[in-house]
Amino acid sequence: MATAYLGAVGDEREGLVESTHEDVHAGEHGTRVRCLPEPWMCDVFHLDGSLRDIRVLDVTRVEWIAVLERLRAVADETEVEHPYPWLDPVRPAVADLFRVWADEPEGRGTSFAFRARFGAVWFFALPCDEEEIEFSVWPEDVLDGAGVAAVLRFLVEVATASRRRALLTGEVVRYDPGMPSLISHDPVSGLTSHI
Incomplete structure (x- = not known):
């Protein structure tokens, strides 16, 4: 304690x-x-200067698009930044972002940023890999039980939209399946577990 x-x-x-x-x-x-109302939350959101990552492994562009569209529908606020002048500057279609980023020569070597806010907590993604969904959150933004609830809700929304298990992990460049997850949600069983 x-x-x-x-x-x-x-x-x-x-x-x-x-x-x-x-x-x-x-x-x-x-x-x-x-x-933070529970001792395990202090372990998960320990202020160590690093981010926490929300990940979904073994996905395709289809799952990425489903997740971002779901977040646009349920988040308190979303923002997109992109370098593609031929797309809507404020609310481009998610499928168009992925098409330009991955398929068109003008989009290669660039990426776009997507942010979603649940309560007072912001989650952000800078897609760099179509095969792994990754969002990050600063643990210092998770100030209390409401912040933890926002993280849990985000995790469930991402898992539900992707139809795959979503993991909250420590910050790493590339996730190794042998790493422990801090919190996970399985949309098939509906179970959320933590360390």
């Missing part, structure tokens, strides 16, 4: 508030306490 004490420097615990299952985060907006 993680315990943090916040108070005046030099106080011998007088006037200090004990907080359980929390991380103390010293960010650009000052020190704040992150209240």
Whole structure:
């Protein structure tokens, strides 16, 4: 169990508030306490300076398109950035993004960015591989139970849209099937599991 004490420097615990299952985060907006309701959440979203990745393995363009279209329908907000002047600058068709990126000579060597917000948490993808869906999230954005719920909802939406198991992992360049997943959701069984 993680315990943090916040108070005046030099106080011998007088006037200090004990907080359980929390991380103390010293960010650009000052020190704040992150209240995660369960101990396992502190392990999953430990502030270590690295991202957490949401992955779906062994996919095709079809699953990528299904996931991005589903996220556009259910997320609180989505954004797309792309370098292709002949596509809609704000809301290009997802199938067109993949066609230009992967199939047209003008699109090769470039990519596009897709972001989706659930609650206060943003998830972002910069597709570089058609065979693996990968989104990233900053663990410091997961401040409380509502943030964890946003991550779980995102994971379920991605798994449901792709019809494949979605994994939340530590940040790595390429996922190895031998790596443990921090959280996973299987759309076939409907089960979500964590470390």
